[in-house]
Amino acid sequence: MSFELKERGNQLYKEGDYNGAEELYSQAISKNPREPTFFTNRALTRTKLEKWAGVEQDARAAVDLYGQKSPNSLKSRWYLAQALLGLHRSQEAYEVAIDAYRASLTAKSGQTENLSKTVLRAKQAIWAAKETSRLREMNQTLTTMEQLIETDLKRGLDDLQGQLDRGAIGETGFLEDQKALREDSEKNIQNLREAFRIASKGEVQERVVPDYLVDGITFEIMHDPVITPSGTSFDRIGITKYVEQSGVDPITRAPSSVNDLRPNYALKAACEEFLTNNGWAVDW
Numbered sequence: 001m002s003f004e005l006k007e008r009g010n011q012l013y014k015e016g017d018y019n020g021a022e023e024l025y026s027q028a029i030s031k032n033p034r035e036p037t038f039f040t041n042r043a044l045t046r047t048k049l050e051k052w053a054g055v056e057q058d059a060r061a062a063v064d065l066y067g068q069k070s071p072n073s074l075k076s077r078w079y080l081a082q083a084l085l086g087l088h089r090s091q092e093a094y095e096v097a098i099d100a101y102r103a104s105l106t107a108k109s110g111q112t113e114n115l116s117k118t119v120l121r122a123k124q125a126i127w128a129a130k131e132t133s134r135l136r137e138m139n140q141t142l143t144t145m146e147q148l149i150e151t152d153l154k155r156g157l158d159d160l161q162g163q164l165d166r167g168a169i170g171e172t173g174f175l176e177d178q179k180a181l182r183e184d185s186e187k188n189i190q191n192l193r194e195a196f197r198i199a200s201k202g203e204v205q206e207r208v209v210p211d212y213l214v215d216g217i218t219f220e221i222m223h224d225p226v227i228t229p230s231g232t233s234f235d236r237i238g239i240t241k242y243v244e245q246s247g248v249d250p251i252t253r254a255p256s257s258v259n260d261l262r263p264n265y266a267l268k269a270a271c272e273e274f275l276t277n278n279g280w281a282v283d284w
Contacts, residue, residue, distance in 0.1 A: 001031060002027075002028040002031040002035065003035075005024050005025070005027050005028035005031070006028045008024050009021040009023075009024035009042075009045075010041065013045055018049050019172065021045045022045045022046060022049065025038055025042035026042065029042065036072070036076070037062075039058040039059070039061045039062040039065070040059075040062045040075060040079065042058050043055050043058035043059045043076065043079040046058065047083075050175055050178075050179065051175075052082075052086030053083075053087065055079055055083035055086070056080060056084065059077070059083060062076035062079075063076045063077060063080065069103075071104075071107040074104050074111040077100035078097070078111055078114050078118060080096050081093045081115070081119075082118060085121060085122060090125035090126045090129060093121075093122040093125070094122035094123055094125075097115055097122050098119050098122075098219075100115050101118075101119050105242065105246070105250070108246060108248060108253065112250055113251055120211065120214060120216075120219060124209075127209070128206075131206050131207060132146075135193065135204060135206065139196060139204050142204065145192055146189055149185055149189055149192070150185070152185070153182065153185040157178060157181060160174055160178055160181070161174075193205070193206055209221060209281055210274070212267070212270075213267075213270065213271050213274055215234050215238055216234055216250070217234055217238035217239060218235060220284070221274070221284060222268075222271050223271060223272075224263075225267045226261040226263055226264055227262050227263075228249050229254070230249050230251050232251050234250075236261070240258055240261070243257060243260075243261070
């Protein structure tokens with residue numbers, strides 16, 4: 001019966017009825033709480049609904065059921081990292097994602113690319129938090145204005161939660177409005193920072209590392225990038241070690257050797273120019 005509920009949930013998920021799918025997966029879990037796929041399916045559904053606390057709960061339950069060391073847990077650990085990012089716990093997200101990423105390399109798992117992207121997102125979130133602290137230390141007026149924006153966001157989110165609790169709005173509307181409030185707040189802060197950048201003639205500005213300069217294995221800025229047959233660039237040391245150990249391309253899983261790697265001179269020049277003009281990025 002529980003697996004029938006799961007299959008019905010899968011059908012609703014495919015149709016885009018995420019709330020209905022979540023309910024059926026919940027019923028399946030209540031009947032069989034030892035089946036990890038029920039939790040992973042509900043975690044995925046809750047990801048679509050951006051119910052991050054629920055995603056965290058389900059992902060952790062699935063990891064416990066699969067076993068931390070099992071390759072089968074890698075997808076659940078990816079969901080967990082996404083949930084932690086959604087909950088603004090970027091350091092925890094990074095630790096979960098980088099550990100799972102390394103395990104995926106050993107297991108030659110199809111989750112490697114997803115985990116790689118999540119590691120980078122977590123690292124960017126950690127850096128963004130540090131940049132916020134740095135910018136606010138530089139300018140008290142900026143600090144005060146950003147805190148006003150954040151206070152306004154909290155007030156709006158609390159009001160939405162009250163409407164949900166009173167039944168004035170449904171859960172779908174609540175999630176949509178919540179997302180819109182967060183996006184507006186982020187946009188307002190970025191506009192504010194741009195205004196301060198212009199006013200200070202560049203002295204007060206956010207520092208950002210472009211994604212294309214970051215290695216997908218070490219997650220550091222590349223200094224000697226090479227390109228694989230699949231068209232993806234990596235820093236030479238990391239990809240050489242990876243290919244020697246695994247014998248496959250980390251993205252396509254196709255057979256590969258060190259001889260297949262070719263220097264990416266244009267990207268190397270871009271990395272060198274960026275580091276020359278942004279010495280702080282060495283410690284990114």
